[in-house]
Amino acid sequence: MTAEPLTLRQALLESRTRLAACSDSPAVDAEWLWGHALRRSRSWLLAHPEWPLTPAERTRGESLICRRQDGHSVAHLCGECEFLDFSVRLTSQVLAPRPETELLVEQALNGLPRRARILEWGTGSGVLALALARARPDCQVLALDHSRAAVKLAQSNALRLRLKNVRFMQGNWRRHWPGEAFDLILGNPPYVALHDPHLQSPGVCREPRSALVAPAQGTQAIRILATQARRRAHRRTRFLLEHGADQGLSCQRIVQRAGWGRAKTLLDLAGLPRACLASH
Numbered sequence: 001m002t003a004e005p006l007t008l009r010q011a012l013l014e015s016r017t018r019l020a021a022c023s024d025s026p027a028v029d030a031e032w033l034w035g036h037a038l039r040r041s042r043s044w045l046l047a048h049p050e051w052p053l054t055p056a057e058r059t060r061g062e063s064l065i066c067r068r069q070d071g072h073s074v075a076h077l078c079g080e081c082e083f084l085d086f087s088v089r090l091t092s093q094v095l096a097p098r099p100e101t102e103l104l105v106e107q108a109l110n111g112l113p114r115r116a117r118i119l120e121w122g123t124g125s126g127v128l129a130l131a132l133a134r135a136r137p138d139c140q141v142l143a144l145d146h147s148r149a150a151v152k153l154a155q156s157n158a159l160r161l162r163l164k165n166v167r168f169m170q171g172n173w174r175r176h177w178p179g180e181a182f183d184l185i186l187g188n189p190p191y192v193a194l195h196d197p198h199l200q201s202p203g204v205c206r207e208p209r210s211a212l213v214a215p216a217q218g219t220q221a222i223r224i225l226a227t228q229a230r231r232r233a234h235r236r237t238r239f240l241l242e243h244g245a246d247q248g249l250s251c252q253r254i255v256q257r258a259g260w261g262r263a264k265t266l267l268d269l270a271g272l273p274r275a276c277l278a279s280h
Contacts, residue, residue, distance in 0.1 A: 006058055008034065009049035015065050022069055029074050030065070036078045037061035071205040083127045086134065088157045093149045094124040095211045100268045101188060103275055104242055105131045107266060108186055111238075114138055119178065119232070121145075121187035121225055123168060124211060126154030128188065133158075133166035142178065144171040147210075173224045177232060185229040186240040189221035190214040191247060218244060222251055226258035226278075239278040248273025 012030050019026035031042045037060035038045070038053075045051075053061070064077050075081035075096035080089050083097045084105065090096060105128065108118075116136070120129045120143040129143035143166065145151050154168045171177070173189075192212045198204060199212065214221040222243060229239050239260055243251040248265040255263040260278035268274035 005052040005054070007049065008038075008045060008051040008053060011053060011058070011061060012045070012049075015061075018065055019068060022071070029068060032074050032078055033064040033068060034061045037064055073206065076206070081125075081127075084131055086130070086161060088125045088127055088130065089153065089160070090125055091149065091153055092206070093147060093208055094153060095207055097125065097127045100270075100274050101128065101242060103266060103268050104128060104186060104188065104240060105135070107240055107275065107277055108132055108184055109135055112136060112139065113183055113236075115140075116183040117180070118142070118184045118186070119144075119182040119229075121173070121185075122189050122211070122221075123154050124150050124188075126157045126166075126168065128186065129154070129166050129168070130157060130161060130163060133163045134161065137165055139165060141166040142169065142182075143167070144169050144176065146170065146172055173221060174228070177228055181232055181234045182237060183234075184238050184240065185232065187225050188242040189225050191218045191222060191242070191244045193218040218247065219250060219254060222247075223254050223258070226255045226260065230259040233280070235280050237279070240275060242275050243273070245272040245274065248276075251276045 011034060015030035016026045019029050023029045031045055035042050035045050038057055067077055068074065073096045075090050076092055080087050081096055084102060116139045118132055118139055118141045123129050123143035123145045126143060129141045133141045143154060148170050151168045151170045158166050190212050191214055192199060194213055222241065225241060252263045252265055255276055255278045261280045263276055263278040265273045266275040266277055
């Protein structure tokens with residue numbers, strides 16, 4: 001007697017149970033992953049709970065669930081991620097954008113002058129630069145990353161979004177700084193200490209280490225970025241960077257020692273220190 005095929009409803013229920021131990025949102029994760037396996041939207045999944053899975057669909061879906069249990073992020077498994085009101089493609093060579101990074105966009109746009117020149121360091125998939133370029137088409141955005149693969153990915157995301165006021169270049173934190181001054185310099189540098197236990201958590205353990213970890217208890221890249229940015233600043237330049245939730249005070253001190261006259265810590269939606277904003 002032939003067994004009844006597994007329905008989408010059953011697959012989703014089983015997957016939610018399996019993902020409960022490794023995810024704060026197992027139901028949403030299951031929907032994203034099965035949607036990717038079936039090449040369907042989440043809304044389609046919810047409208048077709050009795051859809052009988054073919055053997056190929058079941059294999060694809062269960063493979064994704066296994067990889068999620070093994071620590072891969074949903075964004076990397078699906079190859080794309082939503083950020084604010086747009087989506088970007090991702091690869092395993094860049095970080096998946098975090099919701100808390102939206103704070104940088106909000107603060108960057110606050111008080112940004114017309115036709116501003118913006119420089120971003122460590123762009124990864126390009127989400128920060130792309131968000132600013134979308135919100136302010138009158139501004140020119142230059143974004144850099146040490147990774148050639150990241151720059152290529154960010155360029156492809158800009159082409160998908162048809163943005164012409166943003167450029168991406170490969171560069172080193174210490175050496176490859178543009179010679180001109182900028183109205184806003186921002187970045188999301190590596191700021192995690194080498195032995196931080198969070199590096200072993202699901203969704204993080206498979207992220208590229210070079211984009212996460214920095215020497216000197218996670219502060220080396222922050223020091224370099226603050227110092228180099230100060231040299232490319234004019235009297236109205238603002239400096240903005242993301243940091244770890246336990247680095248608010250230390251980051252503020254680093255930025256002030258680099259020559260920025262005023263620096264304040266910004267809180268994310270959870271009330272945690274998440275970014276530093278500085279000016280002359």
